[in-house]
Amino acid sequence: MESKLLTEFYHLDEFRGIDGYKKNGGYVDLGRALKMQPQQIIDEVKASGLRGRGGAGFPTGTKWSFLPKNGEPRYLLCNADEGEPGTFKDRLMMERAPHQLIEGMIISAFAIGSKKSYIYVRGEYHYPISVLEKAIREAYDAGYLGKNILGSGFDHDMDVYSGAGAYICGEETGMISSLEGAKGQPKLKPPFPAVQGYLRKPTIVNNVETLAAVKYIIRDGAQAYRKHGTEKSPGTKLFSLSGNVMKPGNYEVPLAYPLIDLINKEGGGMKSGRKLKAVIPGGSSAPVITAAEVEKATLDYECLAGMGTMLGSGAVIVIDDSQCMVDMLGVLTHFYHHESCGQCTPCREGTGWLNKIVHSILEGKGRLQDIELLEKVADNMKGRTICALSDAAALPVLSFVSKFRDEFEFYVREGRSKVKGTTYAEMHH
Amino acid sequence: MAFNLSEEGIKKVKQELSRYETKESAIIPSLFVAQKENNGWVNNDVIHALSKVMDIPASKINEVFKFYTMFNQKKVGKFHVQVCTNISCALNGSRELANHICHELKTKFEEVTPDGRFTVSKVECLGSCGTAPMMQVNDKYYENLTHESAMNLLRGMK
Numbered sequence: 283m284e285s286k287l288l289t290e291f292y293h294l295d296e297f298r299g300i301d302g303y304k305k306n307g308g309y310v311d312l313g314r315a316l317k318m319q320p321q322q323i324i325d326e327v328k329a330s331g332l333r334g335r336g337g338a339g340f341p342t343g344t345k346w347s348f349l350p351k352n353g354e355p356r357y358l359l360c361n362a363d364e365g366e367p368g369t370f371k372d373r374l375m376m377e378r379a380p381h382q383l384i385e386g387m388i389i390s391a392f393a394i395g396s397k398k399s400y401i402y403v404r405g406e407y408h409y410p411i412s413v414l415e416k417a418i419r420e421a422y423d424a425g426y427l428g429k430n431i432l433g434s435g436f437d438h439d440m441d442v443y444s445g446a447g448a449y450i451c452g453e454e455t456g457m458i459s460s461l462e463g464a465k466g467q468p469k470l471k472p473p474f475p476a477v478q479g480y481l482r483k484p485t486i487v488n489n490v491e492t493l494a495a496v497k498y499i500i501r502d503g504a505q506a507y508r509k510h511g512t513e514k515s516p517g518t519k520l521f522s523l524s525g526n527v528m529k530p531g532n533y534e535v536p537l538a539y540p541l542i543d544l545i546n547k548e549g550g551g552m553k554s555g556r557k558l559k560a561v562i563p564g565g566s567s568a569p570v571i572t573a574a575e576v577e578k579a580t581l582d583y584e585c586l587a588g589m590g591t592m593l594g595s596g597a598v599i600v601i602d603d604s605q606c607m608v609d610m611l612g613v614l615t616h617f618y619h620h621e622s623c624g625q626c627t628p629c630r631e632g633t634g635w636l637n638k639i640v641h642s643i644l645e646g647k648g649r650l651q652d653i654e655l656l657e658k659v660a661d662n663m664k665g666r667t668i669c670a671l672s673d674a675a676a677l678p679v680l681s682f683v684s685k686f687r688d689e690f691e692f693y694v695r696e697g698r699s700k701v702k703g704t705t706y707a708e709m710h711h
Numbered sequence: 712m713a714f715n716l717s718e719e720g721i722k723k724v725k726q727e728l729s730r731y732e733t734k735e736s737a738i739i740p741s742l743f744v745a746q747k748e749n750n751g752w753v754n755n756d757v758i759h760a761l762s763k764v765m766d767i768p769a770s771k772i773n774e775v776f777k778f779y780t781m782f783n784q785k786k787v788g789k790f791h792v793q794v795c796t797n798i799s800c801a802l803n804g805s806r807e808l809a810n811h812i813c814h815e816l817k818t819k820f821e822e823v824t825p826d827g828r829f830t831v832s833k834v835e836c837l838g839s840c841g842t843a844p845m846m847q848v849n850d851k852y853y854e855n856l857t858h859e860s861a862m863n864l865l866r867g868m869k
């Protein structure tokens with residue numbers, strides 16, 4: 283079965299503009315949706331089993347149902363902050379098919395009764411922002427945005443907001459703080475954004491890919507959408523494949539696709555004839571799995587959770603046998619330390635400690651008890667903070683240390699990398 | 712010398728002030744406008760100039776300014792070379808690339824070259840992991856780099 287929904291027309295340059303988009307089925311489903319009852323759309327999205335593509339995999343229809351059932355104004359925010367290391371699918375979607383996202387958003391906004399939406403895009407994405415701004419103007423000119431859309435009586439305005447460099451603004455309440463003009467610091471939940479979000483109004487935050495997928499659920503119906511993937515992980519998903527593979531890139535496959543096939547078929551196998559050592563299957567926050575585990579892994583929420591890792595944002599990072607895992611963990615601890623917003627003590631202090639300890643090992647100053655200390659510090663960072671960044675920093679550490687302990691022990695004993703044979707300073711010059 | 716926004720800059724800031732539900736949402740976009748007019752970085756004078764135009768306390772603008780990495784707190788060169796050194800890029804030699812660029816430009820990270828042209832920084836993931844290693848120079852991405860192609864690109868920037 284043809285398994286491309288979102289990316290079917292991405293090879294066509296014309297798909298970027300409104301005319302080419304319409305020629306290939308664009309905005310037909312908006313017209314259809316506006317003739318449905320909003321609740322019918324929510325029910326269809328629920329029945330489709332669509333789960334959020336931003337990282338947490340929360341059922342989209344269920345999230346929408348948390349909105350209060352009154353006439354209170356509500357907002358729709360599209361999360362295009364895309365900061366999870368390894369992830370570059372939202373950028374492709376915005377560059378290749380801005381109208382697909384806009385159409386999915388208007389349908390979603392109609393379903394939840396929102397008159398105003400924002401696309402919060404990370405600030406570095408200058409080009410995608412310019413593409414979106416142009417597409418939004420086109421959509422206004424064509425009567426898909428603004429007052430009385432297609433004669434339905436439904437009004438909706440859409441705008442783009444540029445972030446300014448902060449991973450934490452991808453966390454939904456951090457994003458809301460940022461959009462409100464403050465530091466992008468997450469807020470304590472509950473209240474959840476669906477009840478009290480942007481400007482304390484009910485707010486739905488969804489990822490780019492989630493919102494774009496809504497169009498195809500309306501186009502094909504929930505049952506047809508469910509033909510892709512599995513019972514609990516229905517649909518297709520874009521996977522951002524990167525690292526030591528021949529053909530890195532974004533690939534749309536049905537959920538539950540074998541991970542090893544993604545690497546070998548779509549990705550063309552390992553680069554420079556090297557051997558597979560490990561994969562981080564869902565963005566940098568997902569625990570790493572070994573080559574042996576990769577053989578058994580399928581790309582769905584359940585299988586990866588069962589292996590102690592997660593599907594996350596769908597960023598599959600492939601690591602070959604020439605890479606030093608202590609060195610790679612140092613890259614990650616540096617990242618989380620840099621990005622912690624500092625509100626919660628376990629996260630602020632913990633990310634600092636983790637980074638310090640890994641780097642002292644890398645500099646040849648590690649002691650054997652530091653390996654256990656890493657685990658202890660990471661354990662203390664779990665489940666105790668305002669947002670999930672603290673856990674996201676701890677989990678990779680625990681998985682790297684437990685699965686590649688020999689590399690850590692060797693480094694501590696010898697003061698150099700087991701794989702590279704050299705010290706940290708020698709490795710990168 | 713005190714910084715003042717140009718007329719064009721004031722116009723842009725005013726547009727941003729009326730664009731969103733709240734005035735404060737205009738702080739980030741206005742900082743971008745001002746940073747551009749101040750040769751790529753922001754200091755106290757810039758914050759105070761914005762505070763006046765926006766009628767928002769300088770302390771509030773300063774707080775936002777400090778939080779986001781795209782606002783430069785120090786002078787940068789005409790070309791701000793930002794090499795991603797996060798994981799997918801690191802797996803493809805980005806840290807070696809970043810060091811190579813510094814070596815060739817005879818500079819250190821975060822410093823401005825004597826001719827004022829370059830500042831080299833190591834940055835976190837830029838969402839370009841499938842075309843690693845990569846760098847962002849000012850607003851543009853340059854992908855699938857080698858040591859040679861990166862230096863050729865940089866030497867051509869005048």
Ligand SMILES: Cc1cc2nc3c(=O)[nH]c(=O)nc-3n(C[C@H](O)[C@H](O)[C@H](O)COP(=O)(O)O)c2cc1C
Pocket residue numbers: 333334335336337338339340342361362363364365366449450451452453454455487488489490492493669670671674
């Ligand atoms: C530290 C952190 C960073 C996040 N970054 C992103 C991001 O860049 N993009 C995104 O869509 N979701 C991100 N999320 C998840 C959001 O909080 C939120 O769950 C998501 O946008 C909801 O959309 P979805 O249900 O469609 O996935 C992040 C979460 C955390 C804790």
Ligand code: SF4
Pocket residue numbers: 450467468621622623624625626627629630667668669670671672
């Ligand atoms: S867990 Fe970390 S990033 Fe999240 S709110 Fe607390 S300090 Fe900030």
Ligand code: FES
Pocket residue numbers: 367368369795796797798799800801835836837838839840843845
């Ligand atoms: S890791 Fe370098 S762009 Fe994502």
